[in-house]
Amino acid sequence: MNDVLLEVKNLRVVFHTYRGIVQALDDVSFTIHRNERVGIIGETGCGKSVTSLAIMRLIEPPGEIVNGEIIFEGKDLVKLNENSLNTIRGKEISMIFQEPLSSLNPVMKVGFQIGESISKVKNISIKASQKFVRDALKAVDLDPERVVNLYPSELSGGMAQRVMISMALSTNPKLMIADEPTSALDVTIQAQIMNLLDELVSKMKNTVILITHDLGVAAQFCDKILIMYAGTIVEFAETKELFENPLHPYTKGLLKAIPKVGNKNKIVGIPGSVPDLVNPPRGCRFHPRCPFAMEICKIEKPTLKTESQDHLVSCHLYR
Amino acid sequence: MDNTLIEVQNLKKYFLRHGFFSKSEYVHAVDDVNLEIKKREIFSVVGESGSGKTTLGRVILRLTEPTFGRIIYDGQDITALSQKDMIKFRKKMQIVFQDPYNSLHPRKLVKDIIGEGLAIHEHLPVDEISEKVREILKKVGLNEDHMFRYPHEFSGGQRQRIAIARALIIKPEFIVLDEPTSALDVSVQANVLELLIDLKKYFDLTYLFITHNLAVVDYISDFVAVMYLGQIVEIGRKDDIFSFPAHPYTYALLSSIPAPDPQRKRSNVIPKGEIPSAINPPRGCRFHTRCLYAKEMCKFEEPQFFNVSGDHIVKCHFPLGKA
Amino acid sequence: MRKLLLLALISLFVVVGFSASIPKDTVVIGMNTGIFISFDPAVCYEVEPSVLVMNIYSDLFKLQEINGTIQAIPELAESYDISQDGKIWTFHIRKGVTFANGNPLNADAVVYSIKRVLKLGKSPVWLFESLGLNSKNMDDTVKKIDDYTVQVTLDKPYAANIVMSIFAESWGGIVDPKIAQSHDVSGDMGSTYLADHSAGAGPYILKSWQRNNMIVLVANENYWRGAPKIKTIIIRDMPESTNQQLSLKRGDIDIAWNLTPEQINSLKGDPNFNVVSVPSQSNEYLAVNAGWGPFKDVRVRQAVKYAIDYNSIIQNIVGGYAIKVQGFIPYGYLGYVSNVPFDQNIAKAKQLLADAGYANGFEVELVTNTTERRRNEAIAIQADLAKIGIKANITIMQAAQMYKKMREQGIQMIVAGWGIDFPDPDALAKPFADYRVKQLAWRMMWYDNHAADLAEAAGFELDQSKRVEMYKDLTNYWFENGPFAILYQPLSYWGTRSELKGFDQTAKGYSLSFDLTKMYK
Amino acid sequence: MKLGNYIIKRSLLMLLVMFGVVAIVFAIVHVIPADPVGALLGGNAPPAVVDRMKEQLGLNKPLFIQFIDYIWGVIHGNLGNSIQSGRPVVQDIMEYFPVTLQLSIVAIFISIILGIFLGIFSAVYRNKWIDHFSRIFSILGVSMPVFWTGLILLLVFYYILGWLPGTGQLSLFVIPPERITGMILVDSLLTGNWEAFWNGLRHIILPAAVLGYAATASIARITRASMLDVLTQDYIRTAKAKGMSKKVVIYRHALKNALIPVVTIIGLTFGGLLEGAVLTETVFGLPGLGRYIVNALLNLDYPAIMGGTLFIALIYSLVNLSVDLIYAMLDPRMRA
């Protein structure tokens, strides 16, 4: 039984800017199985969003996928032409974004926008798709009669994200990518949305990639967590394993830096700042900030290796 | 000796909102707020978007004129001052904004941005200003090479340090920190929070810390006020609030936070529905539309403040833990 | 969207390709009609529209060029008598003449028409007033004797030619009182209606006038001299001369009215076109203010006259369409002086300036209006004056501003033209030499009593040859002392298509006389 | 619906603006040291006649009184009588304006279509040669003096090629349609006069093309900028993520948003067209309001100048008011 849904191999994405070439993703490889919920965690500029956009082939100039394969159900998305891609986007893989309000077209009614997706997948007219639209809205706890005729500007952030979710899930995609779906929302609303997402995905058994900078959100939602730093994957493990037994110094640092309610421990930040990806550090990209850095870290790039059962880490400390 | 630095009395701020087709309406951004900030304390205001916490911070500094109410700074009512007299108070109170990308003038060099306060208040020669800028840069963890750079060359954390340096260079007593770390990554946030704590000790400062992040509040504050739709719903010592939240809203907020711990499951006491608009806030208790414990009475009668213990007060008809 | 583009392309091709030649009994004229105001003879005063008015209305007299001079000859006034003292004129009106609509033209109509001009008091009225007629005395001075006799009493014994000429102009057109009165709006004697309608007995009827667009004249089949051969005349408004040139060449118009000399010259030698030119009834002049600074000195005025390269202006600016005249009386007029004393003579001009104490020259403002020809003349004169050290700064003004400044005696130097009001030397001697009439001489502050006396006396001199001598004396005195340099007498010119015949006859005497009935195809 | 209130408020502001326009024009016109009567009478008339004429026209009254009189007249819908033609200015305007309006409408139609297409091409093929070409093409339109382009086009299409007629609104022997709106094309459609319609259309092509081409650049520019802006928006990314084809993304999702700012520029462009009409009407011999005002200016016909400019200002303001309303209707965000 082949339950691999998505396999990313040696993905390398660059952005051409005036300062030089930004190496946004450097040799990223990972595998996602069916019905898994994988969280991609990292700080600003670590490449987590670029990864998701690359999977959707939504990297636009000045960005460019220079190398690698993205194999989705046996097809290499990197090599597909625009038309074939459009049969996968929305239908097989769908996506929701961080800013739900700006991600909806301001001049189109909600019903139309959801209907557009459904009509394409079901190959019916947008008008005919409206009854499915109502179902999709009901599924995200919105009042369909009212909401179909609203424009995005008439929605609150929470409602808009519900609309986005209903749009993404209305076609029952095999893979859903949620790119920071709650970062722009208030905590109470965030909790509502995450509960909703949890409920829907459990029911429909979609595979999910959740991209977030919030370890808390990921901890409560994901089966597996993938940590990224400066365009590389540093650690990939089951959620529980990762929190109990973080291996990579970066992961460790991250966990120590987070203030937690009721936890009186002093929080400690990671010294220094994220490197400039035009001239990333040689060797391990984390070495300038790493308390355990060794000579080899400055020279040789570590590779992602299996350290224990399903726990991958990219660090010279482990060999 | 009175230990109070700032006293806010019945503060209100209504904004007039002009609609294109609709008639103009008032946004009740801050609605009858009373609070007291003690010297050398970190006083946090926590709330979701639209709670009026940012407006409160700005009104206290009179960056926005209050609609009603008094702000007493060190015994002096500053709401009554003219803009001109306000200038010498400006030296004593400063602000650091949330957005590190828009809070620094994009066309000015760092030394000019930081030196601005000195240029306004102390008519010092250029060399002396540079010297002081250099000093303060070191204090906030940057180095002097950074003086001749533009803001866009810095990361978010560094920019926030620049903004802090700008506020500190004129030696203020009181600083409003308006979500100073919200736009930063966690690893950087920790460093900035540490810096703020260090600087507070070093310069003997008082902070008004505005944020939506309860974990940060828990980490840093002495005193906490929880705001909802322009009003303070609960106020008290940090430990009291976090250990014994009395207002359902405070409780809901606390339980909504996703803990970075896979063992803890998500809570079910999430408030329902959306945050209502501050244009027509709900009658009675403003939280009743979302409250899991709301009773009929909450819809009509506005609750009064109830003293839970010591200086822990709550604005609720049915505070938790009381029954 | 793509369909729209296609549609646009298709429609473009549908639209392409056209042709419509002008019928034989129709003449189309391209003309700048921007200044046209009214076709009411009591209102119309501008050159081009009055030319048309002359062909819509018949007058008591008519101006015609005979042997090179323009004379007034009886028209509707079959004959006339002048009293002994020369003040009372009796007109005997031709019988049997009707207006275009068949209404009879009689003494009532004549009296009505003259009184109408006086009463309305519009632009042309001052010419009747210069004969002593006005709205206050008109009931005594303009009288019907019987159905075909009218008597007019003047205040002074003016030379007969002056009186007849004034009655022969457009404002002398006889209006049908019935039509005029039936369209009276609050006492305007039908002048609103007549602005774009006709009520005359001329060879043509004004059929329609769409302002800034087109004027249509049709033949008056009842014309008392017989209906004209061309049945329809269309005047299209073409403000751009280039446009007229192109249209003429394309055959869309028969006559181009406002061509530049270069454009007209380009037609020469092409068998499809004729160039018709006639001496214009006007003077083009340069005037200096005799009351201003250096120009107070007669030598400076002479220096200016010697500095100008008249030949070059005539050749290069008006393309030869001019007669080299330097006296104020134009070619073809009584008292015309063929003597041209001035030619460009820089040395002499410099000498004169030096004598006057301006060896180093001076600065002066040279004013002219916006017409291209005037501008070019001013530019040429500027260059000429520079050669003798006078720095002329050209100021181009609206006509309205220019005349205002001139009337206030505020102009230092000006290039302008003088259109002749009636074909008599008096119409030129007075303005150019007699400051008391407050016209040109006064405006240029040339308060010369000798010249003024001579001009006035000549106006009342009844002996023809004596009168000629007086004007010659005046001209010679004026040459030496006057503040004017006549640059040339312009030729008026038109480009016509060669199918059109007889236009040279039509245009003779322009702008005082213009007879559309002479055209045929 | 508060739309009514909005319109009332805008109209009141417009009145204020109109008053200002009258005051400005009145001031400009009356400090001109010139003499419209002199222009009317020509150079020859003696001073006494000039003075009497001034009195007849009321030009000898104090300026303040003249201004009050004028405002009083305007309030009563009377813009006075033209000094030159002696006719009521309102009547003149009503006669000339339809020509200008028709020309402007056809021209703006041309420039909108051309501008939007060029703008889209430019944005979609940003920094490719199509972009360069279409930008240079559109900018060339504003780079040449309108009257000169007009004459060159006349030379080429009328004189040399003979494809299109030269001047006027209709060929000479085409029977014009009965006057209903004053716009030949509209009237001939209303009366079913097809010959006049086609003929009129042929006549309007050149002037409208000249005028419209000159206005193309601003529309193309704003379309491009707005399109580029829209193409980077999150909702475009959403549309792409939904698997919408490039065509749908550009024409359905992007264009609708991108056109909203274009609408506002159309109002301003219309003002520019009225301005360009002054020149175009002269070159092509069209009896429009532009020429009327130019003639009035050249002869200092005060009432005509003031009436004409006031009217154009009014039209301009009305167009912009409607543009604002359309804008609000197009953009749901404004309705919230």
Next chain:
Amino acid sequence: MILEKVSEFMEKRKPIFEDWKHTFYLWRKTKLATVGTIIVLIFVVVAIIGPLFVPYDPIVQNMKDRLQPPSFQHFFGTDQFGRDIFSRVISGAMIEVEIIIIVSMISGGIGLILGVLAGYFGGVVDEVLMRTTDMFLAFPGLILAMAFAAMLGPSLINTIIAISLVGWTVFARLARAEAMKVKNQPYIESIKALGAGKTRIISLHVTPMCISPVLVQLTLRMGTVILTAASLGFLGLGVRPPLPEWGAMVSDGRSFLVEQWWISTFPGIAIAIVVLGFNLLGDGLRDIMDPRLRR
């Protein structure tokens, strides 16, 4: 020693140069802007040094050589006064430059100052200013310019005044919009919080931010200025002869268009190229100054 100081100074201010380098890079990337800049540069250089090299006097008439077609003696032919059109076009560049500079300074200056004040203070100040600009915007600029030109009399300086008085409104609106945007930015707020007075905030912080949109629009408008001058010339309200102003040359030569096409065509082409240059440069500047591109 001095060299060291200089290099130290340079080193310290490296970021400033970096910023310039960035601008330069962006400029080079926007090809049309490069073309535009080159055109404008050539135009300015020709204006400044061109008159030293012209083969003939642009003003002195030579009636013997009038209406010569283009040849090696007269590259662009001669006009109706026998003046060499090539020399006139070259010398005319300076006049255009003068017009552009003065108009830009007047209308840009008025617009910037009024716009910033209105935008910053809002309220009554804003209301009054905006209604005034509405008035000026409401009637077509050309007609207003004509009225001014007719009032003041046609001449170079009056043309300039007329165009400036008409043109400032655009800049006022732009500066106002920018000032309104800027005044609520946190960086202005923090300066306010530091206790800076209004004068300081407006002059040192708000105005500099409003300059660039005004500058871009000014560049775009420079072309229009030439065209307006030409249109005034066409209606007989342009500069005083015999100045070789391009617009006046085009309109004066238009009656020769059929037979002597060169008289108005060459200055017409000169106008078209320069206006094109300014437009390309303006568009490019807009792109280059676009903060989204800079980030």
